Amino acid sequence: MSQIALPKIDKSILIRKDEIVKKLSKIINSDNILSEADEVRPYETDALSVYTQTPLAVVLPENTQEVSEILKYCYKENIKVVPRGAGTGLSGGALPLQDAILLGLGKFNKIIEIDYENKCVVTQPGVTNLGITHAVEHKGYYYAPDPSSQLACSIGGNVAENSGGVHSLKYGTTTNNILGAEMVMMDGTICRFGSKSLDQEGYDLMGLICGSEGLLGVLTEVTVKILKKPQVVKAALIGFPTIKEGGDAASEIISKGIVPAGMEIMDKALIEATDNFSKAGYPRDAELLLIVELDGTESEVNELIKKVETICKKNNCSSLKLSKNEKERLSFWAGRKAAFPACGAMAPDYYCMDGSIPRGKLAEALLEIKKLSKKYNLPVANCFHAGDGNLHPLIMFDGNDKEQLKKTEEFGTEILKTCVKLGGVITGEHGVGVEKRELMCEMFNNTDIQQQLSIKKSLDEKNLLNPGKVYPILRKCAEQGRVHVHKNKDKFPDLPRF
Numbered sequence: 001m002s003q004i005a006l007p008k009i010d011k012s013i014l015i016r017k018d019e020i021v022k023k024l025s026k027i028i029n030s031d032n033i034l035s036e037a038d039e040v041r042p043y044e045t046d047a048l049s050v051y052t053q054t055p056l057a058v059v060l061p062e063n064t065q066e067v068s069e070i071l072k073y074c075y076k077e078n079i080k081v082v083p084r085g086a087g088t089g090l091s092g093g094a095l096p097l098q099d100a101i102l103l104g105l106g107k108f109n110k111i112i113e114i115d116y117e118n119k120c121v122v123t124q125p126g127v128t129n130l131g132i133t134h135a136v137e138h139k140g141y142y143y144a145p146d147p148s149s150q151l152a153c154s155i156g157g158n159v160a161e162n163s164g165g166v167h168s169l170k171y172g173t174t175t176n177n178i179l180g181a182e183m184v185m186m187d188g189t190i191c192r193f194g195s196k197s198l199d200q201e202g203y204d205l206m207g208l209i210c211g212s213e214g215l216l217g218v219l220t221e222v223t224v225k226i227l228k229k230p231q232v233v234k235a236a237l238i239g240f241p242t243i244k245e246g247g248d249a250a251s252e253i254i255s256k257g258i259v260p261a262g263m264e265i266m267d268k269a270l271i272e273a274t275d276n277f278s279k280a281g282y283p284r285d286a287e288l289l290l291i292v293e294l295d296g297t298e299s300e301v302n303e304l305i306k307k308v309e310t311i312c313k314k315n316n317c318s319s320l321k322l323s324k325n326e327k328e329r330l331s332f333w334a335g336r337k338a339a340f341p342a343c344g345a346m347a348p349d350y351y352c353m354d355g356s357i358p359r360g361k362l363a364e365a366l367l368e369i370k371k372l373s374k375k376y377n378l379p380v381a382n383c384f385h386a387g388d389g390n391l392h393p394l395i396m397f398d399g400n401d402k403e404q405l406k407k408t409e410e411f412g413t414e415i416l417k418t419c420v421k422l423g424g425v426i427t428g429e430h431g432v433g434v435e436k437r438e439l440m441c442e443m444f445n446n447t448d449i450q451q452q453l454s455i456k457k458s459l460d461e462k463n464l465l466n467p468g469k470v471y472p473i474l475r476k477c478a479e480q481g482r483v484h485v486h487k488n489k490d491k492f493p494d495l496p497r498f
Contacts, residue, residue, distance in 0.1 A: 007468045013099040027069045034058040046087045046094040055096035060104045064220040072188030080464050083214040085157030088149040091433030093213050118196045125156025125219045141226045144171035156219045162211035164429040166262040169387030175210040182221035186460045213431050214466040216459045230295035235329045238312050239286030239319035246288030247363025249315035250386040262293040263387035264336050270381040277342035280335035283319040339383050347396035351408050354430035355419035357389045368418050376411040390428030432470045440472045
C-alpha cells in the first residue's frame with residue numbers, strides 16, 4: 001500500500017466505537033450496520049485500490065429520513081462521515097477513515113418515477129448508470145453519459161464526480177444531464193435543488209453539487225434527463241501510421257465544426273491489448289486508432305461521414321472502416337469499453353490517470369507521455385476522449401514492488417503536471433479525491449483554494465463530510481514551497497493540520 005497523509009485519527013471516537021454503533025442501531029436496523037473487521041474489509045478501498053483504510057463502521061440506510069437522522073447524530077457527536085456509492089471511483093474519493101462512519105448508499109437502488117412527457121427519470125442514487133437506460137430503452141430512450149464502468153457505477157457517484165464517458169462530447173457530462181436532486185446536509189437538513197424543468201431561478205446550485213465529491217452533502221435522489229435514440233448511428237474505425245497524424249485528424253474534425261457523438265483515441269499498446277481481449281477487429285499495424293461515431297438523421301450522418309473520411313485521408317490514415325450495422329458498431333466500441341480489463345494481461349497492476357488538455361495538444365501530450373514512459377521505464381497504454389481532450393494513460397506496474405509503485409505515482413504526477421502546462425486541468429471526470437489532492441496547488445493559487453474552502457465551510461462547518469479529500473494538505477504544500485507561512489500565519493486558515 002502506498003502511504004498517503006490522512007486526517008489525524010480522533011482516538012476518542014475509536015474508544016467510543018461500541019457506544020456509537022449502539023446509538024446508530026437505534027436509528028436504523030442493526031442488520032444494516034457493519035462493525036466487525038471481516039464485515040468492513042470489503043469497504044476499505046474504492047477502485048483506486050493502492051490505498052486502503054478500514055472504516056470505524058459501515059452504515060447502510062434505506063431511506064432519506066434514516067440518512068438525515070444518521071447525519072444529525074454524527075454532527076452532534078463530531079463523528080466524520082464518508083459517503084460511498086458503488087465504490088467504482090478511481091481517485092480515492094470513497095477511501096474510508098479509521099475514525100469515520102462509511103455511509104453506503106447501496107440500498108438506494110430503486111427508480112422512483114419515469115416521466116416520458118417531461119423526458120426525465122427520478123431515481124435513487126444507488127441505481128446504476130446503465131440501469132437507467134435499461135429502464136427506458138423499450139420506449140426508444142436512453143441516458144447519455146456513459147462512463148466505462150456504467151454497468152456498475154451508481155448515478156449518485158456519477159453526480160459526485162461529474163462522470164463523463166465516450167458520448168460526453170456531444171451530449172455533455174453528468175452536469176449537463178441532471179435536472180434536480182435531493183441532498184441531506186451534514187446537520188441532517190434535507191434540501192431539494194432543481195426540478196423536472198430545464199431552467200431554475202436563482203443560483204446554479206445543481207452546478208455546485210455536481211462534482212462536489214461528497215464534501216457538501218449526501219445525495220438521496222436525482223432527476224436526470226433522458227433522450228430519444230437518434231434515427232441513425234454509424235461509427236468509423238480509422239488507423240493512422242503515426243501519433244501526430246491521428247492527433248491532428250482528431251483536432252481538425254472538431255475545428256471543422258463537426259460534433260461527433262463520440263470520438264476516442266487509442267495507441268498501439270492498447271489497440272493490441274483490447275483486440276486480444278474483445279476480438280473487435282482493430283487494425284494492429286496502426287500506431288494510433290481513432291473511433292468516430294456520428295448520429296442524427298440518415299442524410300446528416302452520411303454527409304458527416306464523408307467529411308470525416310476526407311479529413312482522415314488528408315491526414316494520411318492507413319485504414320478506414322465504417323460500421324455496416326448495429327452489431328458491427330457495438331463491436332467497434334467493445335474494445336474501447338474493455339480497455340481497462342484488457343490491460344490486465346499486460347502487467348499485474350495498472351494505474352489509470354485522468355487529466356484534460358486542449359484538443360489541439362493531443363499529439364503533443366501523447367508524445368510527452370511516450371518520453372516519460374522511457375524515463376521511468378514503465379509501459380503505458382493510452383486511451384483518450386479525443387473530442388473533449390480527456391486523457392486516460394494506463395501505467396503498467398507491479399504493486400508488490402514498492403519501488404515500482406513509487407515510480408508509478410511520480411510518473412502519474414508528471415503526466416498531470418504536463419496537462420496543466422499544456423493549458424489543461426488535473427482531472428476530467430475521475431475527480432480529485434486523495435489521488436490528485438496535492439496537485440491542486442499546481443492549478444490554483446492561495447486565493448482560489450481559500451474561496452473553495454469558504455464554500456465547503458458554509459455547508460459543512462465542522463469539516464465532517466469526507467475530510468482529507470480534494471484540498472491539499474498544508475504540510476505537504478509548505479514542503480514543496482507552495483504556501484507562504486509568515487510569522488506563524490498562513491493563507492490557508494481553514495485547512496486542517498495533519
